[in-house]
Amino acid sequence: MTPCARCDSPLEAGDLRCAVCALTVPVEAAPAPVERARILRCTWCNAAVEFDPAHQAPACAFCRSVMTIEQPHDPVETARAYVAFGVPRELATSAAKSWLARRGWFAPATLHDEAVLESLTPVYWPAWLVDARAHVTWTADSDAGSRRSKWAPHAGETDVRFDRIVVPASRGLSEREAEALAPHYDLDDTRVLADADVQVEGFDAQRSAARAIVGEAITERARTAIEDEIPGSRYRNVHVACLVEALTTDRVALPAWVLAYRFRGAPYRAIVHGQRHDVVIGTSPIDWGKVARVAGIVLAAVAVIALIYFGRR
Amino acid sequence: MHRVLACEQCGAELTASGVRTVRCPYCASPSVVERPAAAERTDPRFVVAFTGDASGARGSLDRWLGSRHWFADPKLRRAREARAGERVIEDLRGIYVPAYLYSAVAHADYSASIAEHYHEKEERTKPDGTTETRTITRTEYRLLSGRHVSYVTDVVVSASRGLSHRELAAIEPYDFRALRRYDAALVSGWLAEEFARSFDECQTASRREALDEVGARLRRFMPGDGFSDLDWHAQISWESLDPVFVPVWMFAVRYRDDRPPLRVAINGQTGRIAGKVPLSWPRVVAALIVLAAIALAVWWGLR
Secondary structure, three states: OOOOOOOOOOOOOOOOEOOOOOOEOOOOOOOOOOOOOOOOEOOOOOOEEEEEOOOOEEEEOOOOOEOOOOOOOOOEOOOOEEEOOOOOHHHHHHHHHHHHHOOOOOOOOOHHHHOEEEEEEEEEEEEEEEEEEEEEEEEEEEOOOOOOOOOEEEEEEEEEEEEEEEEEOOOOOOHHHHHHHHHHOOOOOEEOOOOOOOEEOOOOOEHHHHHHHHHHHHHHHHHHHHHHOOOOOOEEEEEEEEEEEEEEEEEEEEEEEEEEEEEOOEEEEEEEEOOOOOOEEEOOOOOHHHHHHHHHHHHHHHHHHHHHHHHHO | OOEEEEEOOOOOEEEEOOOOOOOOOOOOOOOEEEEEOOOOOOOOOEEOOOOOOHHHHHHHHHHHHHOOOOOEOHHHHHHHHHHHOOOOOOOEEEEEEEEEEEEEEEEEEEEEEEEEEEEEEEEEEOOOOOEEEEEEEEEEEEEEEEEEEEEEEEEEEEOOOOOOHHHHHHHOOOOHHHOEEOOHHHHOOOEEEOOOOOHHHHHHHHHHHHHHHHHHHHHHHOOOOEEEEEEEEEEEEEEEEEEEEEEEEEEEEOOOOOOOOEEEEEEOOOOOEEEOOOEOHHHHHHHHHHHHHHHHHHHHHHO
16 A cells, blocks of 8 residues: 555555544545435345444344444554564573572562572563654753753754664563563564464554554654753753654564562562573562661661751750 | 435434434424435545444433533423433434544744743841841743644534534544444434535634644643743644544433523543533522521631
8 A cells, every 4th residue: 555645654454544644545446436325224124224333333123133334444463573582491590590689688588599480481572663754843941051040941853763663562561571671672583483382462452552552652752862952961841742754563572581489478570581681670579677677777877867966956 | 215304493404314303403493394315415434433322321411411400490400300201202312413524734833932930049137137038939031932843633623503613522532543434334323414514614614723732732832930922823734624424412402492402412432421501590599698608607607
């Protein structure tokens, strides 16, 4: 199909309007012959039918049989390519174990020894790869050129190119987990088929919802991208408005190892990157006794300092 | 089989295949006449289909009227009670209302005075001779000019004679992701109004609404602690305008012959409801007097 005339984004079959700029897609076929009246009759009992909101299709009032008509084409999407696993199971296990050993000060001292590894499951999580151009106009306050106030207003415009931005589409991973994993994938190392016995998380969003998420992500990235354009060293009140053009989306599945473990009966999980064993993100238990002791010590120290300070006055 | 029902009161022209009506769904006027369809008529390009049935709309209408029951005109209350007894049948009708869906690209040049606050310490000598310092917030204004670009999408203007643009705006928005290509099957068994406003008229109205939207965006776009003298000029390009049917449940009751009908519109996709209930002024005044009396009593009690 030819791309959208207004914003140059590709259109897909079944699109009525462009997903990026909402321009109406021209009808490709010749207009249907004008039909002034059309009586719909039930194919079963030959009674006149009416559109039934419950079925989103015409239904016969007498025998409730439903006619099929053209539905809005809004499929749930699937991944086009699978990024290859680079971390085998043994490496993922040892990465998870050493991550548990490095859980920091507030983690229970016995975490590494007592944690029960329940499962280490390979999964593919879904993401969109987005290319786009955007003409971005922005305003912000910054310290450059300020007079009596700390802030001076600035405005500008710039063109930004987005090249293979990873926008997470996973519901299984939290936003924090997906954001931590996303930058570290080698997106050229792909397979057409998923590895056997690896769980594949599907794209849960329909095409229209997916495009809305991608559109928001692009505006959010545009905001980050223009931060370099703002003069001065500090800024606030950043506003962006942009025209997104030639937005293309590709769907990929990204590899990860999901570690489920238990510590004293409570479940926790950690994600090991599927291509980089040094990227691990997850949750771990906190030793509240330790936290309370530290808080007590800090409070006591503050109290002593306060006593000394006020005692001298 | 195809015919047009014309309301002699409000002028709405409705097409109805397989539907009979003796009252205009917009104004509850009984003077509806049947006419042959005009040869030249606009067909919608898209349809937003109804997503709920009449019982759902009826439920939200009853809740809405119920919450306004107390101060409503007594004749209306009686009409409502009659409705509860199901003596009135033909009052809530689903109609496909003609409208135009508009989108465009807007390039705006703006200039404004941006307010930036700063703080100053001021020393002041009190009457008893001691000095105190206090911080005062002052504002300096800086000139800013620049450009703002955006797509303006999903602007809808009514092309209906029965439902004004303002009444339609009150029950927007519609989710246009559920847009479908027009097919007679999608509106079969439902009332649909003919397009009553011209393309040009609707384009002008849409453009005005798009410019209002650009203005609202620009006000949110301004940095600083405030602004004044916002001056802008927008260029609109790449306009597109498509005729579309949007679903609306209309509830119209003539409760008095000398007054316009009570009209309530419900968004047939989202269930958003809007309308005006005629008030019974004696009741409103009585309630205000009671409130004032309570306030006075409390005041006296506290003294």
